[in-house]
Amino acid sequence: MVKPISLINRFLLLGFLLLLSCATPLPKSAQATFISIDDQAEIHEPSERFVSPFRANLEAEMNKVIGTSSTELNKEGVGETSLGNLITDLQKKHAEETFGYPVHISAMNNGGIRNILPAGDITLGHIYELSPFDNYLFILELNAEKVRQLAEYAVTRKSLGLSGLYVESQGGTLTSYSINGEAAEEGRTYLLAVNDYMASGGDNLAFLIDAPRKEETDIVLRDLLITQIKKKTKKGEKIEASIEGRQKIN
Structure with missing residues (x-):
């Protein structure tokens, strides 16, 4: 099912992208695909299942009074x-x-x-x-x-x-x-x-x-x-x- 991406999801996705940026550089390619990360972006279900536990922990921490x-x-x-x-x-x-x-x-x-x-x-x-x-x-x-x-x-x-x-x-x-x-x-x-x-x-x-x-x-x-x-x-x-x-x- 397609769901709108939440602020927490975007925060976590950015974190994973930053981690990937520290990995061994891949060979340069002349081809690229622009992926928009906003409220209209669709959630990739396998990624959602992977991210979900981290998001739950982050939300619990951020909601502490x-x-x-x-x-x-x-x-x-x-x-x-x-x-x-x-x-x-x-x-x-x-x-x-x-x-x-x-x-x-x-x-x-x-x-x-x-x-x-x-x-x-x-x-x-x-x-x-x-x-x-x-x-x-x-x-x-x-x-x-x-x-x-x-x-x-x-x-x-x-x-x-x-x-x-x-x-x-x-x-x-x-x-x-x-x-x-x-x-x-x-x-x-x-x-x-x-x-x-x-x-x-x-x-x-x-x-x-x-x-x-x-x-x-x-x-x-x-x-x-x-x-x-x-x-x-x-x-x-x-x-x-x-x-x-x-x-x-x-």
Whole structure:
């Protein structure tokens, strides 16, 4: 019987194709057949029987509940969003717990957030959908000038989640900013938690490229979110965040 191919099936098929790509190369052929992998693709029954046990295990794992949210957390907002606030707060907390020193600012590019967190149960699958990329946690050292550049970027691009850095603008121009309520000081070093994509200048953050790296880790954003959400759940806390005025962009 012909059935539509599911998202899990496509995920598993991609995994098998990646495994095959590691095998001994076959001789090149001048002939090729394009196989479309989408919702309209037909399932090959022998392959379906082979994949089925793996799919069942994967679905069971992805459906595990790791937390509960009172409201939907999303990217709605101008610069500041409820989901951006949550991610940057958890990223900052995880960095401080991991390294044992204060992290002044945490930032996340909104474009890297690929889904919402729904009201109610939050599953492992939700986190994988939210953060499908293997982005790694970096800690950068910023001087006062680079903090100002980050603040200017936030109010002009309107595309960052921020924790620890508060910004205000008028007519697209930065009017004030502070780090945890204090003005940036010349000669002082501030620590910024970001992902490696941002640290490497992604999303036009070129001014971060030459910022000294205090930590370059193999901690994946997705994994730290799962860890922190589980910790909150263990303490009986719900996963909550809201737009609270960290970015007053006019």
